[in-house]
Amino acid sequence: MREFFHRKLERNAIGFVLAIIGVSAIGGFVEIAPLFTIHETVEKAPDMRVYTPLELAGRNIYIREGCYACHSQMIRTLRDEVERYGPYSLAVESKYDHPMLWGSKRTGPDLARLGGKYSDAWHVAHLYNPRDVVPQSVMPKYGWLLRNELKTEDLGRHLAAQRTVGVPYTDAQIANASADAYGQASPDSPYAAGVTERYGEATNMRAFDGEPGRLTEMDAVVAYLQVLGRLTDAAQKQAAAAEK
Amino acid sequence: MIAALTIAERQRAISVSALLALCGLAMAIVGRDDLFGVHGVIVLLFGLGCIGLVMSNYFAPEPSEERLTRYYDDPTKVGIVLSLGWAVVGMFFGVWVAALLAWPDLTFDAAWASFGRIRPIHTSGVIFGFGGNALIATSFHVLQRTTRARLPDQFSPWFVLIGYNLFCVLAATGYLMGITQSKEYAEPEWYADLWLVIVWVTYFLLYIRTLQRRKEPHIYVANWYYMAFILVVAVLHIVNNLAVPVSFGEAKSYSLFSGVQDAMTQWWYGHNAVAFFLTSGFLGMMYYYLPKRAGRPIYSYRLSIISFWGITFMYMWAGSHHLHYTALPQWVQTLGMTFSVVLLVPSWASAGNALATLNGAWGKVRDDATLRFMMVAAVFYGLSTFEGSFMAIRAVNSLSHYTDWTVGHVHAGALGWVAMITFGSLYALVPWMWKVERMYSPKLIEVHFWLALSGTVIYVFAMWNSGIIQGLMWRTYNDSGTLAYSFIDSVVAMHPYYIARTVGGLLFLLGAIVASYNVWMTIRMSRAQAVGAAGDGDLPALQGAALQAGE
Amino acid sequence: MDVDHHALVGFAKSWGLFYLVAMAIGVLIYALWPANRKRFDRAKTSIFDKDDRPGD
Numbered sequence: 001m002r003e004f005f006h007r008k009l010e011r012n013a014i015g016f017v018l019a020i021i022g023v024s025a026i027g028g029f030v031e032i033a034p035l036f037t038i039h040e041t042v043e044k045a046p047d048m049r050v051y052t053p054l055e056l057a058g059r060n061i062y063i064r065e066g067c068y069a070c071h072s073q074m075i076r077t078l079r080d081e082v083e084r085y086g087p088y089s090l091a092v093e094s095k096y097d098h099p100m101l102w103g104s105k106r107t108g109p110d111l112a113r114l115g116g117k118y119s120d121a122w123h124v125a126h127l128y129n130p131r132d133v134v135p136q137s138v139m140p141k142y143g144w145l146l147r148n149e150l151k152t153e154d155l156g157r158h159l160a161a162q163r164t165v166g167v168p169y170t171d172a173q174i175a176n177a178s179a180d181a182y183g184q185a186s187p188d189s190p191y192a193a194g195v196t197e198r199y200g201e202a203t204n205m206r207a208f209d210g211e212p213g214r215l216t217e218m219d220a221v222v223a224y225l226q227v228l229g230r231l232t233d234a235a236q237k238q239a240a241a242a243e244k
Numbered sequence: 245m246i247a248a249l250t251i252a253e254r255q256r257a258i259s260v261s262a263l264l265a266l267c268g269l270a271m272a273i274v275g276r277d278d279l280f281g282v283h284g285v286i287v288l289l290f291g292l293g294c295i296g297l298v299m300s301n302y303f304a305p306e307p308s309e310e311r312l313t314r315y316y317d318d319p320t321k322v323g324i325v326l327s328l329g330w331a332v333v334g335m336f337f338g339v340w341v342a343a344l345l346a347w348p349d350l351t352f353d354a355a356w357a358s359f360g361r362i363r364p365i366h367t368s369g370v371i372f373g374f375g376g377n378a379l380i381a382t383s384f385h386v387l388q389r390t391t392r393a394r395l396p397d398q399f400s401p402w403f404v405l406i407g408y409n410l411f412c413v414l415a416a417t418g419y420l421m422g423i424t425q426s427k428e429y430a431e432p433e434w435y436a437d438l439w440l441v442i443v444w445v446t447y448f449l450l451y452i453r454t455l456q457r458r459k460e461p462h463i464y465v466a467n468w469y470y471m472a473f474i475l476v477v478a479v480l481h482i483v484n485n486l487a488v489p490v491s492f493g494e495a496k497s498y499s500l501f502s503g504v505q506d507a508m509t510q511w512w513y514g515h516n517a518v519a520f521f522l523t524s525g526f527l528g529m530m531y532y533y534l535p536k537r538a539g540r541p542i543y544s545y546r547l548s549i550i551s552f553w554g555i556t557f558m559y560m561w562a563g564s565h566h567l568h569y570t571a572l573p574q575w576v577q578t579l580g581m582t583f584s585v586v587l588l589v590p591s592w593a594s595a596g597n598a599l600a601t602l603n604g605a606w607g608k609v610r611d612d613a614t615l616r617f618m619m620v621a622a623v624f625y626g627l628s629t630f631e632g633s634f635m636a637i638r639a640v641n642s643l644s645h646y647t648d649w650t651v652g653h654v655h656a657g658a659l660g661w662v663a664m665i666t667f668g669s670l671y672a673l674v675p676w677m678w679k680v681e682r683m684y685s686p687k688l689i690e691v692h693f694w695l696a697l698s699g700t701v702i703y704v705f706a707m708w709n710s711g712i713i714q715g716l717m718w719r720t721y722n723d724s725g726t727l728a729y730s731f732i733d734s735v736v737a738m739h740p741y742y743i744a745r746t747v748g749g750l751l752f753l754l755g756a757i758v759a760s761y762n763v764w765m766t767i768r769m770s771r772a773q774a775v776g777a778a779g780d781g782d783l784p785a786l787q788g789a790a791l792q793a794g795e
Numbered sequence: 796m797d798v799d800h801h802a803l804v805g806f807a808k809s810w811g812l813f814y815l816v817a818m819a820i821g822v823l824i825y826a827l828w829p830a831n832r833k834r835f836d837r838a839k840t841s842i843f844d845k846d847d848r849p850g851d
Contacts, residue, residue: 013455016463017475023557023818024476024520030811034576034803036505060496064422066360076569078642080719083727091571094503099426102507104566106646107345109731131348136736138348140358154490161490161498313848390842394849459850462838532842541839546826549835553822557815575804579811 045092048232050167051224052199053155053181058224060158061217062101065142072103073112073228086113086229087239093232096167108139113229120208123222145218146209152178173198185219186212202230245318246301248311253399257298260403264410265291271435274493279421283414283435283495290410315388319401321677323381324670325767326409327374328760331663333416334369335753337362342749346742356420364419364431370658371429371521373412378666379525380405380447383470385673386532387451390467391458400450407443411436423495427510429517430484434497437485444478465548469528472556476520484513504571511566519559522657523625526665527555527594533669534598534618538608543600547593554590558583565636568645577638584636588629595626613689617668620697624660628653643719648738649711652704659700659752667696667759674763680773684765688758695755703748710741 051059062068075081077088089112094100118126125132128146130139155177163169173180176194183191187205196203207213208222229235246254268291271284341363343350351357384401388394395401414436418424424431432440451474455463487497501509535542542548564572564580599622602609609615631653635644644650671689675682683689717737720728825831 013452013463016468017452017471020468020472020475020556021479023553024472024560025479026560026814030807030814034573034800034807037800037803063424063426065355065358066363066419066424066426068426069360069363069428072646074570076642076645078569078719080721080727084718084731089571091504094507094571096502098502098506099499099510100503100506101426102567102570104428104646105650108735110646134732136732138345138735138742140344140348140351140360141353142358143353144355154494157490157494158496158498161488164488165498165500166502315849388849389846392846392850460841462834462841464838464841536842539843541843545835545839549826550822553818557818561811575808579808 043090043092043234043238045090045232045234048092048095048234049200049202050096050162050169050173051227051231052184052195052203053152053159053173053177054150054184054220054223055227056158056162056224057150057152057155057181057217058220058222059101061145061221062224068101068103070103070105070107070139071109071111072106073100073110074102075110075112081110082239085110087235090235090238092234093229096162096231098162098165098167108137111225111228115226115228115230120206120222120226121210123225124209124218127218127221142221145221146216148217150181150215150217150220152181152215155181170198181220182215184223185209185215188212245322246298247304248307248316248318249298249398251306253397254298254302256399257402258295258302260399261291261294261298263291265295267291275495278494279418279423280435280493280495282421283418283423286413286417287410290413294406312394314394315385316395316398316401317385317388317677318398319405320381320384320673323377323384323405324674324677324763326405327377327381327666327670328756328763330369330373330377330412331756332753332760334366334371334373335749335756337366337369339746339749339753341366342742342746346739346746355422361419361422364424365416367429368412368415368419368431370663371517372415373409375522375526375662375666376408376412377405378670379470379473379521379529380408382529382533382669382673383451383525385677386464386466386470386528387454390460390464390532391454392460393454393457395450396453396457400446404443404447404450407439407446411440411443414439418495425485425487425497425499427484427499427513429514430481430510433495434485434487434489435495437481437487441478441482444474444481448474448478464532465542465545465552466528466532468552469524469531472552473520473525473528476516476524476556480513480516480520484509507567507570508564508572508576512560512563515563515566516559518657519555519562522662523559524555526662529669530594530598530618530622530665533665533672534615534622535601537612537615537618537668537672538602538605540601540605543597543603547597551590551593551597554593555587558587558590562587562636565641566645568638568641581636581638581641585633588633591629591633592626595622595629598622598625613686613693614668614671614683616693617664617671617689617696620693621661621664621668624656624664624700628657628661631656643715644711647711647714647718648707648741649715652707652711655700655707656704659696659703663752663756664696664700667692667755670759670763674766678767678770680766680770684762684769688762692755692758692762695751695758699748699751699753699755701748702751703745706741706744706748710738710745713737713741 075085075088082088094102122133126134127142129141129143130137156174159169159174159177163174176198179191180195180198183189183195184203184205185207186192187207192205195205204223204226207219208226209216209218249257265288268284268287268289272281272288273284275281275284341359344359355361384395411432415432418432418436423433425433451471455467486500488500489497499506531542531548561583562580564576565584568577568581599619602619609619634640635649635653671683714734717729717734722728
């Protein structure tokens with residue numbers, strides 16, 4: 001009977017197509033489907049904040065330059081990784097990451113908890129020429145980040161698109177996106193107050209590239225690197241609880 | 245080429261190209277403030293180029309009905325040439341990025357020339373440019389021969405081939421400008437992805453239409469693999485590329501999924517791109533060209549069926565082995581690991597089947613470098629699937645993941661299996677397509693074989709060494725219980741292996757250049773013969789094959 | 796209908812396994828069915844038939 005069925009299948013090319021889809025796609029579907037309800041089991045992080053427009057712009061530059069090809073942002077639950085990089089990554093920490101940047105290769109070190117480890121000046125010098133700071137480094141130079149002005153007028157649309165895919169940006173955040181990007185890197189400007197009001201007191205407010213008044217791509221990238229692993233302290237809390 | 249199209253087909257080609265050019269123009273206008281506009285201009289020029297190509301020979305006399313008594317191989321021929329062109333480009337960029345890891349300043353002080361932007365040109369260039377064009381070209385050939393039916397029309401194969409290459413061009417130029425989704429092996433942005441869906445649906449319909457016209461009741465197993473390749477890649481491509489563009493005038497988009505869902509979807513895609521793009525399609529190639537070249541039927545047809553369904557079913561579950569020890573739920577990791585290990589059974593069944601086919605013909609393998617390419621491909625297929633299953637085991641993965649071992653594994657598969665079976669198949673196919681007795685120079689095939697094999701071995705051994713050293717250095721502790729090496733120590737230790745890897749890659753690139761030259765000279769040889777001989781002297785006399793309705 | 800995470804995981808695990816076993820049995824029966832042998836042998840050698848022209 002079964003055999004008869006397959007023969008029919010084979011004679012009919014369309015049936016064959018359906019068989020291939022059935023055999024292959026169901027496997028993937030069954031495996032992935034439970035992940036769409038995973039929020040029921042994921043750790044809660046009520047303090048989690050979204051990326052500021054400047055950080056999001058920096059993240060987009062990180063993607064543009066292909067940084068993810070050599071740097072992971074996912075600390076595994078292995079002793080040496082936790083000792084080298086910090087508490088292991090939780091699912092909740094990347095819940096606003098569209099797309100995720102967990103990476104697959106460490107030609108350079110993991111960056112999941114990079115935020116706050118080095119000074120802004122270190123990052124600027126390192127991105128300008130990594131070998132000025134770490135002589136043996138094989139990282140590319142990113143001199144143009146200092147030369148390029150950051151494009152900010154489209155950031156409102158970026159935040160709106162992020163909201164469409166599920167990141168809870170408010171109307172005020174979307175409406176003020178361009179000004180907030182400028183304000184975050186110009187703490188002495190009148191635009192600065194709005195940033196802390198909309199994104200919280202803990203937001204890094206500095207001229208990241210060392211040049212106040214000029215908003216470069218370097219500002220954005222460094223702002224992003226300095227917030228890596230700092231959107232929530234859920235992982236640190238969990239690590240501390242585990243130690244007790 | 246154009247002269248073989250009917251007037252109606254030429255008109256259709258012109259109108260579709262004009263439509264494409266209009267789309268390009270619209271993109272250029274709405275995206276004038278964004279890189280999207282640059283891609284609009286590229287699409288516009290591409291469309292105009294296609295129109296120009298058809299117009300250049302538009303008034304050639306229409307082909308006679310006699311064409312319907314022959315297979316339609318023009319797209320296959322062009323596909324072979326495009327495939328080799330992309331091979332050289334993709335491998336050149338590969339050698340360049342490899343060199344950058346050994347000598348990081350070996351580039352220009354310009355954004356387009358930085359490692360992160362040219363690396364995807366290498367990966368997409370070889371996988372989609374070289375591999376994809378070879379798959380399309382050979383699938384048209386295998387499909388027609390095994391079904392004994394001509395392609396149903398002469399326009400859609402061109403649409404598939406040319407349209408697919410437009411996708412490749414958009415991908416490569418996009419990377420240089422920094423347009424990427426950051427999803428590995430799915431980097432092109434939303435509009436290129438949409439375009440690929442259109443191309444792919446046409447490809448699928450072309451395949452189905454030809455299958456339904458077949459004169460052979462049974463569908464030969466090679467077609468099963470090609471079909472699985474076409475179908476599953478479509479599903480993977482659509483699901484993994486779901487995204488919301490910032491606007492319809494901007495290149496940038498944000499993926500629909502985030503975090504852990506996105507990671508799972510991405511590696512479900514990533515691993516199955518390996519399975520259905522780099523394995524299934526090329527197995528289709530192997531199941532046709534290897535027995536053909538060896539002059540012996542496949543050892544066990546039954547085994548090929550069992551391994552087909554095994555591969556089709558099990559690969560889909562294996563993707564999560566890319567995410568061991570991460571924030572992905574553990575049961576999904578375990579499931580991925582289990583299926584990855586079980587996958588060894590159908591994989592080795594395929595490799596064993598290929599080698600058993602050659603059993604008794606080892607003399608041919610010794611003398612014929614083309615057949616040897618295919619034999620070595622089967623061996624590397626067996627090796628790298630074993631390695632893959634091994635690396636999917638959690639404990640092994642804890643060491644190998646994030647290191648160069650992964651890169652070594654990928655290249656054992658990509659160079660040893662995918663590229664070798666492709667070169668072997670192309671060397672078998674080119675003389676058939678251009679109706680010459682043999683390739684221009686069998687000696688150069690021999691040279692290519694040794695370049696390719698030594699390049700692969702050097703590359704893979706370098707990466708095994710560097711990967712394992714890296715993995716061990718990262719987890720080594722002092723007596724005092726602290727980590728023994730800083731990260732940069734491991735980078736320094738990689739230097740000699742990165743140089744060796746560059747050398748291995750360079751040898752492989754040289755091989756591809758030799759192959760391109762050999763194919764080019766074969767084509768010239770064929771043209772010279774065609775001028776010399778009057779008519780189709782090397783073809784059997786027309787046996788009055790009946791024309792089919794609709795042809 | 797309210798599907799929670801555990802129900803989906805349970806479904807994935809149990810039906811996935813059942814599906815795998817059923818698939819394997821089906822394929823093995825088809826591939827090893829004695830009556831199919833002739834067709835497979837024919838298919839195996841079919842690629843060596845003359846293939847200069849469609850319909851050959």
